[in-house]
Amino acid sequence: MHEFILGSDGMRSMMKVVHQVARYDVNVLIIGESGTGKEALAKIIHLNSPRAKNAFVPVNCGILSGLMFEDKLFGHEKGSFTGAIRREKGCFEMADKGTLFLDEVSEIPLENQVDFLRVLEDFRFVRIGGSEVIKVDTRIISATNKDLRKLVDQGAFRQDLFFRLHIVPIYIPPLRERKNAIPRMVEHFLNQLSITYRKPPPRVTPEVIDMFCRYDWPGNVRELKNLLERVFILNDEDAITVEHLPSDFLWHFEEPSALDLAEVRKRAETEAILHVMDRVQGDRKRVAQILNISPRTLRYKLNQYGIKVDRK
Ligand SMILES: Nc1ncnc2c1ncn2[C@@H]1O[C@H](COP(=O)(O)OP(=O)(O)OP(=O)(O)O)[C@@H](O)[C@H]1O
Ligand SMILES: [Mg+2]
Incomplete structure (x- = not known):
């Protein structure tokens, strides 16, 4: 035990x-x-x-x-x-x-x-x-x-x-430096849980083991043990698959959503231009001055970003 x-x-x-x-x-x-x-x-x-x-x-x-x-x-x-x-x-x-x-x-x-x-x-x-x-x-x-x-x-x-x-x-x-122990630990903890909770130990799919081996386990063996206990208690099926893993664990594997830098710049610049425009009641010369760009660059950006302003 x-x-x-x-x-x-x-x-x-x-x-x-x-x-x-x-x-x-x-x-x-x-x-x-x-x-x-x-x-x-x-x-x-x-x-x-x-x-x-x-x-x-x-x-x-x-x-x-x-x-x-x-x-x-x-x-x-x-x-x-x-x-x-x-x-x-x-x-x-x-x-x-x-x-x-x-x-x-x-x-x-x-x-x-x-x-x-x-x-x-x-x-x-x-x-x-x-x-x-x-x-x-x-x-x-x-x-x-x-x-x-x-x-x-x-x-x-x-x-x-x-x-x-x-x-x-x-x-x-730390566990992340001895990941080859993970499969045996999973088996060991599921057998332990099976005795404690009087319920047969489930199989674990290779995809799950693979995820466990890719994760870094900052809470080490205790974190692995606690995660297995949670999954074991919440599912009665005979196999633990990726779908059974809690979302706060799966979250570590999600690709960050696409973040296009040009889009970020467009949004930030549009916001800054509109903000200054508003402060100086649309006086383009002053807007360019405050933003430290030439009137020509300002005109270009207004066109490029499709910003419509009332000319004053
Ligand atoms: N190599 C291992 N094989 C089996 N079980 C293990 C192993 N390492 C740790 N455990 C189990 O993981 C849990 C956490 O271990 P333990 O409490 O000894 O860690 P700790 O280093 O004292 O943690 P902390 O610093 O947080 O007090 C315990 O339930 C322990 O039995
Ligand atoms: Mg301790």
Whole structure:
């Protein structure tokens, strides 16, 4: 069910690295555009590690700052702030003996980065409002769709934290750079959907596959998966043909309608001439002056474009 489709040599060698790092508690940073499968890969690392039977805890670093961030990661003691009605564990504790997945790690607020790095060094911390030192045994996998090195150069991300997280980087290329995986992915996702929705998987015509391979998928694998789900749900026929694809997808393939430059110029010039004519009550000499053309050129254009004006 949770097969990870490779479909290119690059992806196959990436998977070798994945299986290699899975065995050790080394920090891994997964880099890739949105929807390329970073979280799916992090789970594969976890499930192939000696920690597989324990928790995989994902945390989105992009939505929290300051105290909220600390609370989410380290937890709090009862009464440590308004609303803290009981002791609450943070993600580090929940991921004890398991794996903590730091999603969108580039977004950890600068103010939190020092403390965070310190915890990554020795896995000891105290809950907010607490005094007991907690020690956890956690494996760290992080993910980013930003260029972390560039953020370091810009001063938006601490270099020491970057080095700590970046021990083994794994890059997942965007789907447009591994399009030969698309046919297998289509088949895989339709089989998955067929199980989820208890409905036989449809065939897909070669024209549809061909369109899928021509499209660039800015939302990567997630975009492909979502499109298939939509088409799968909305049609009960036994084949998916081009007619079944939603119009907002087909739109990417439409030829732009003919745009004749001479026609564009004629329309724009006619409009400008009529506008100025109107402003100066048809005084042709002034119109030519304002438009920065000779009276002769103006006469020519009036004839050419068939503009009728009352002579004044
Ligand atoms: N190679 C693949 N084979 C099968 N399924 C995949 C593959 N890559 C991604 N998926 C599926 O596509 C969806 C999106 O993947 P995932 O959530 O891991 O992407 P992400 O890189 O974490 O995205 P984001 O940056 O937006 O969080 C998931 O449902 C995942 O299971
Ligand atoms: Mg993700």
